[in-house]
Amino acid sequence: MKNLGYIIVGGALALLVGCHAAPDQATAVATPVAGRAPVMAKDSHAVERAVGLPFTGYRRFRGTVGGQPVTVELTIGPREDSRDSATVCEGRYFYDRHPAGQLLLHGARPYHPQQPVLLAEADAAHPGQPTGRWQASQPVGPLLTGTWTSPAGQQLPFSLHEDYTDGQGHVAVVQYELLQEGVEVPCQPEREAGESKAAYRARTKGRTSSCNRFFVHLLGPDTLRPALRTLQCPVPARRQQQMREEVEVTGCTQLEHQLAVSYNEHGLLSVASFDNEDYEGAVHPAHGAGTTTYDLRTGRPLAIAALIRPGTDSILSRLITQHLAQDEEVMYDELLNHFVTDSTLAPLPRQGLGIADEGLGFTYTTYEILPYVHPPVTLVVPWRELLPLLRPDSPVARMLRERGLWQLRKSR
Numbered sequence: 001m002k003n004l005g006y007i008i009v010g011g012a013l014a015l016l017v018g019c020h021a022a023p024d025q026a027t028a029v030a031t032p033v034a035g036r037a038p039v040m041a042k043d044s045h046a047v048e049r050a051v052g053l054p055f056t057g058y059r060r061f062r063g064t065v066g067g068q069p070v071t072v073e074l075t076i077g078p079r080e081d082s083r084d085s086a087t088v089c090e091g092r093y094f095y096d097r098h099p100a101g102q103l104l105l106h107g108a109r110p111y112h113p114q115q116p117v118l119l120a121e122a123d124a125a126h127p128g129q130p131t132g133r134w135q136a137s138q139p140v141g142p143l144l145t146g147t148w149t150s151p152a153g154q155q156l157p158f159s160l161h162e163d164y165t166d167g168q169g170h171v172a173v174v175q176y177e178l179l180q181e182g183v184e185v186p187c188q189p190e191r192e193a194g195e196s197k198a199a200y201r202a203r204t205k206g207r208t209s210s211c212n213r214f215f216v217h218l219l220g221p222d223t224l225r226p227a228l229r230t231l232q233c234p235v236p237a238r239r240q241q242q243m244r245e246e247v248e249v250t251g252c253t254q255l256e257h258q259l260a261v262s263y264n265e266h267g268l269l270s271v272a273s274f275d276n277e278d279y280e281g282a283v284h285p286a287h288g289a290g291t292t293t294y295d296l297r298t299g300r301p302l303a304i305a306a307l308i309r310p311g312t313d314s315i316l317s318r319l320i321t322q323h324l325a326q327d328e329e330v331m332y333d334e335l336l337n338h339f340v341t342d343s344t345l346a347p348l349p350r351q352g353l354g355i356a357d358e359g360l361g362f363t364y365t366t367y368e369i370l371p372y373v374h375p376p377v378t379l380v381v382p383w384r385e386l387l388p389l390l391r392p393d394s395p396v397a398r399m400l401r402e403r404g405l406w407q408l409r410k411s412r
Contacts, residue, residue, distance in 0.1 A: 057177055057219075058264075059140065062096075062163040065148050066156030069096040074140065076111060086110040089117060089140065092124075103131060114139055116146070134158065164222055166267065166402070171228070171296045173264045175219045181236075182212040183243040187252035189280055209247040213257040215239065216271065227299035251280040262291065263355040266399040268302075269294045270354040272363070274376070288365040289376035291354035295395040304348055307360075307396050312389045317345040319386075320362055323379045324369070352378075359383050360396070 061072040074091035089107035104127055105119045117140050121132035136146035144160040166172040187209040191200050215233050222228060233239065247253050256276040263270035270293040278285040293302045308316055324346055352363030359382040369377065383405055390397050400406040 058175060059162060060164050060173055060175070061144060061160035062167070063144075063158065063160035065095075065158040070094065070158075070160075071096060072105070072144075072160055074105070076113075076140065089119070105134065117144070121148075164220065170267060171222050171225065172267055174222065174228070174269060174296065176261065176264075177217050177219065178259070178261075179215045179217050180212065181215065181239060181243070182210060183240055183247065184208045184210045185244060185247055187247075187280075189251050207252055209249075209251075209253040211243040211247045211253075211255040211257070213239075213243060213255075214259045216259070216261065227295075227297055230299040231294070253280070254278040262361075263293070266402050267296045268355050268395060268399055269296055270361075272354060286366070287376075289363055289378075290349075290351040290365055291361060291363045291378075292351070293353050293355055297395070302353060302395060304353055307353075307391060307394045308389045309391055313348060314345065316381075316386075316389055317348060319381050320348070320379065321346040323381060324377070327377070327379060354378075355396070355399070356380050360386055 057076060059074045059076070061074070063070060063072070070093055072091065072093040074089055076089045077087060078085050086109050088109050089111045091105045092102050093105060094102045102124055104122045104124055106122075107117060107119050116138055117134075117136045119134040119136075120130055121134060122129060123131055130151055132151070133149045134146060135149070136144050138144065138146075142162045144158070146158055148156045148158050164171060164173050164175055185208060187204070187207050189204055189207070195203075217233070218228060218231070223232075234242065246255055255278075257273070258275075259271055259273045261269065262272045270291055272289075272291045274287065274289045276285055276287045294300065295302060304316070305313070346364075346369055349362050349364050349368060352361075352365065354361035354363065359380045361378060361380050364377045366376070383400065387400075387406075390400075397406060
């Protein structure tokens with residue numbers, strides 16, 4: 001089953017960004033790109049230092065190598081597949097005139113933020129074969145200059161500057177971190193019939209209700225743009241109050257609201273989420289998943305109806321149903337039981353629209369198409385199947401034009 005490259009680890013679907021430093025009981029997480037493990041700060045003072053130091057986490061640069069325009073993306077943090085917590089600097093780059101040909105970059109371990117950065121380069125198809133080396137004259141910062149050297153010894157100068165725009169004044173990607181915060185309060189379960197006060201105190205002693213939530217925190221001056229200001233999250237005190245209100249109910253409650261950024265390119269930001277709610281006395285925990293995609297030019301979430309041409313929703317439903325039937329993790333018999341007949345199409349997801357490199361992603365949460373016991377389902381419909389359905393003036397069509405994929409529509 002294709003999974004969009006998502007980490008569906010949960011959170012509120014309302015994108016919560018632009019936060020101030022978290023309070024003392026909060027923990028901060030810097031998660032700059034989808035698929036990368038969070039970088040945990042040890043305490044709130046570490047959070048403040050991390051927010052004040054702009055050159056950790058995800059960084060994007062534009063500039064030239066040997067006079068040729070390039071875009072470079074670097075991530076500083078622990079490697080996802082590593083057993084230790086050593087900080088590394090790695091990423092990718094591409095020549096702007098040939099964006100499909102991406103090359104990988106990785107630095108020596110561990111990463112030393114005060115030393116000039118040295119990066120090895122390799123082709124994604126053959127990561128073990130070096131194709132070049134980048135030696136900068138300074139540590140990672142707003143400017144990077146130095147020399148690129150080929151395996152044969154040819155040298156070219158490079159000059160890069162930090163830039164998150166598309167070159168025309170529009171935000172192309174956002175610089176961000178994830179803040180993880182939590183509250184814990186004494187829970188108040190109901191007294192059992194005939195239970196004495198002493199017995200009640202003994203039974204409830206030390207029991208707590210808790211809420212843990214992730215917030216996306218945008219960094220840098222682009223957060224002052226009107227479109228991004230609309231995505232600002234509450235101040236720390238208000239965030240804490242909101243979480244307390246969630247758990248200060250009768251009974252003992254354990255809430256987890258997690259999230260991850262799954263796409264952050266071409267003016268679009270997709271946030272995948274997962275919620276788990278465990279209430280005392282409930283038959284089973286309640287959980288849900290979803291994905292929301294935002295247009296960074298307007299700050300508004302995208303709706304499926306606004307992306308496809310009028311009258312094509314049934315065609316899209318048929319495509320989704322076909323991909324569900326081919327999914328190895330979804331039993332087709334279960335789908336038939338839910339849809340009653342073989343001719344019934346899957347409904348469009350209520351809250352599950354994401355962007356993947358290869359197509360649009362759709363996420364179905366509990367009970368939407370399958371019984372509770374089945375986990376959330378995420379599938380991708382490829383661009384080649386979607387092109388005839390898309391509105392030419394939609395943000396997704398704009399993204400496809402920038403990637404050179406929209407012209408494929410003309411050949412269909």
